[in-house]
Every structure is written in structure tokens, then in C-alpha cells.
Amino acid sequence: MSTITPCLWFDGRITEAAEFYVGLFPDSRIVAVTHYPEGSPLPAGMAMTADLVVAGLPLQLLNGGPHFRLDEAFSLSVTVDGGQAEVDRLWEALLAEGGSPSQCGWLKDRFGVSWQIVPVELVRLQADPDPQVVARVMQAMLRMRKLIVADLEAAARG
Template sequence: MSKISPYLWFDGEAEEAANFYVSLLPDSRIEKVQKNPVDGPAGKAGTVLVVEFTLAGQRWMVLNGGTRVEYTRAISFKIDCADQAEVDRLWDALSSNGGKVERCGWLRDRYGLSWQIVPSVLPEMLGGSDRAGAQRAMQAMLQMVKLDIAALRKACEGV
């Protein structure tokens, strides 16, 4: 288990969010749901306080903290995608039901968390020895919202 894990603050949606996230990626599951022992700022006794879960092999925790706290773009979660089908599936799921799409493969999900949906070939294109190809791929990426692997490859290859 990693020594460091994300710990996110929600206002009553912690269990819903955890269930949503674990539905998206393999090697994901709810580990533990802790209930409020007493009435307090985080909710009434017996309501969900903390959810511990594993997301793609990484431990996470979410807390119903009692008040809404907005997340900023300064922190985001990157998902490395093997192919366009995975990019499309995760993009559609995370941007649905009130999510907001942004440029360059970034989006905010319905809970306000920022995600980067990145094909695993992109760092290879941008960091490869073909510097002109890397520049073309970067320029193409800067024009995209959801990343398109075929279009990035064409740009990188100068096609």
C-alpha cells in the first residue's frame, strides 16, 4: 500500500462519488464505509462520514465534511489510457451529468474534481527524438478538447 493517498472532501456525496469512481476502472473497489458516530457538522449519526476505496490499485479516501468546498485546477488526477476507446469511455463517464470539459484532455467531473484523460502514447510523442514532430503534436493537442490519438499521430508524423 502507498504511504500517500488522496483524501477528498465532499458535502454528503462521498459514498456516491466513491461508487462512481470505482465503477470506472479495473482494480477498484469500496474497502470500508465509516458512519458518523454522533450528530455533528459532517452529518447526523448513522450517515456516511468516510469511505475508503481502491481506485486502479491506489488507495483513496473521501469524507463528507459538512460544507461544500470547491476544488481548484491546481490539483488534478491523470488517467493513463491505453487506447482511444478507453479515452472515449472515461471522457464520457467523467464529463457526464454536470461535468465540464476543458482543453487539452482536461475535464471537471460532476463533483468538481479535475481529471486529465491522457493516451499513454502522448508523452512518447511529446518527448521523442523527433522534435519537429513533438512540436506538431503539441500544437495539435492545444487545439483539442478530448484528445484524439489518430489526429495526434498524424500531426506528429507530419501527415
């Protein structure tokens, strides 16, 4: 059986990133870390890959050097079922130590990985059968950086 695991290209710091991610989400763990052998493109002994599970998702971090950069074309979308407090916790933790906020619940963490922090309430509101509700929620979301559940719900009510 084949498996698919997202692999994120890093230029260093994969062990630090792996430890940060598994500490942030429940049901997370580092599965394995491999190191470059002698004669490799990067120094022998340096971490080459980190295989981890983050909130149940298998993920691989590759320390491949400066040749490629992470960008917003690929993001990790987190559907948050814990209300505004959990949205706030993840948002602040991922922005800490050099992350940058974007629009509509997107941010980039200090390692350059793009994340979407999406409260489950937004998912529910976007599925409302009333197209006017969905349009109001969309307009409210487009004005936000971090998604605010109370403001999305207020927009839905009109």
C-alpha cells in the first residue's frame, strides 16, 4: 500500500521545528530523525529528515539547504474545534519568535511554514443554506487577519 506524506523543505532547524510542532498539537510525536552521512551535500551528522505526526497527520521535514523556499502556495490548514481561545493559542504560538500574520486566518511561522487557523464555526457558517449569510461571513472574513469567531457569527446574523 502506498502512503502520501507532505514533505516540507527547510534550510536548517528541522529538529527545532519538529519539536515545536509536536509540542503545539495533541496526537503529535517525532517518529524518526535521520542524519547526513559523510560525503553528503550537507555536513555529516546534520539532521537530514525529521518524520513526525502532527495532530494525526504524517509530515516530513527535509533539511535540504537554501535551494528552495517554502511559500504560501502550500499551507497547513488547521480546523480548530475549541472556540476563540484555541484559535488565539495557536495563532500566538505560531507567530511567536518571528512569524508574520497575513489575511483571512493565514500566517507564516518563524520557520517559513504557512498555516491557516480556521475555527470550526467558520466552516459551519460557510455551509449555511442562505447565500446571504455566506456572503456576509465571507466579507467579514476578508477584513480579518486572525479569525474572530464572535465577529463571524455577528456577520452571519446580519
